[in-house]
Amino acid sequence: MILNRYERMVARRYLLPGKGEGFIFLVATISLVAVALGVAALIIVMSVMNGFRAELFDKIVGLNGHAVVQGYNGRLADWRNVLKDVKATPGVTEASPLIEQPLLATHNGRVEAILTRGMLVSDILENPTLKGKTIDGDLRLLRPGSGRVAIGSRLAQNLGARVGQQLTIINPQGRATPFGNVPREISYEISAIFEVGVYDYD
Numbered sequence: 001m002i003l004n005r006y007e008r009m010v011a012r013r014y015l016l017p018g019k020g021e022g023f024i025f026l027v028a029t030i031s032l033v034a035v036a037l038g039v040a041a042l043i044i045v046m047s048v049m050n051g052f053r054a055e056l057f058d059k060i061v062g063l064n065g066h067a068v069v070q071g072y073n074g075r076l077a078d079w080r081n082v083l084k085d086v087k088a089t090p091g092v093t094e095a096s097p098l099i100e101q102p103l104l105a106t107h108n109g110r111v112e113a114i115l116t117r118g119m120l121v122s123d124i125l126e127n128p129t130l131k132g133k134t135i136d137g138d139l140r141l142l143r144p145g146s147g148r149v150a151i152g153s154r155l156a157q158n159l160g161a162r163v164g165q166q167l168t169i170i171n172p173q174g175r176a177t178p179f180g181n182v183p184r185e186i187s188y189e190i191s192a193i194f195e196v197g198v199y200d201y202d
Contacts, residue, residue: 063129063201065095096123104170105151107159114155116169124150129196137163137192148191152202156193163190 003011016025069076069086076082079097086095099118104111121142124130130139135153142148149167161167171184195202 063127063196096120098123101171104172105155105159106168106170107161107165110159111170112155112158114169130194133194133196134192135195137190139192139194141191146191147188149188150192150194151190153193153195154199154202156190161190163193165190 069082071077071079083095083097086092096119099116101116103114103116105114106112121144124139124142134150137150139150142150149169151161151167156162159167166187167190168185168187173181173183175182175184
């Protein structure tokens, strides 16, 4: 940017030392450098935080979406027609059905509280957030009725579980019997371990 005559005069007056103004020149130089460093640090921090926010937002939206449609009491009986209506809504680019429930997982005597999510295999394989994030196993092994699941890397680490091993999922509510509610336990084979980079999802 080209400075005009007045701006050049002010710059010379405060940046170039005159006779007996060495101390003033030193103070002005230090001030100029300090302001430049402060502005540079602010720009760098804002750039990093904005990049981190964008990446985190993409991962969260990629797994949860912008909106959730759910029925009363956690049930949506006619979900296929609801899914068609949602996809036909103007502005909706993608929609997928899912079941989500907080449960317990156990392996080799270790127990962890988990958030279990059931999705269509096609939605899992085509999810951009999960693509390329498998660190062990293969998501393509997931099939309806196959008894296989995919878990996050942090959960696998906390349970000490690996691909090919059995993981038991416990529903504390279970089923009602004459003796009260009995927890329901089902064992699954771990077919894949993924890591998306967000602790809550891993």
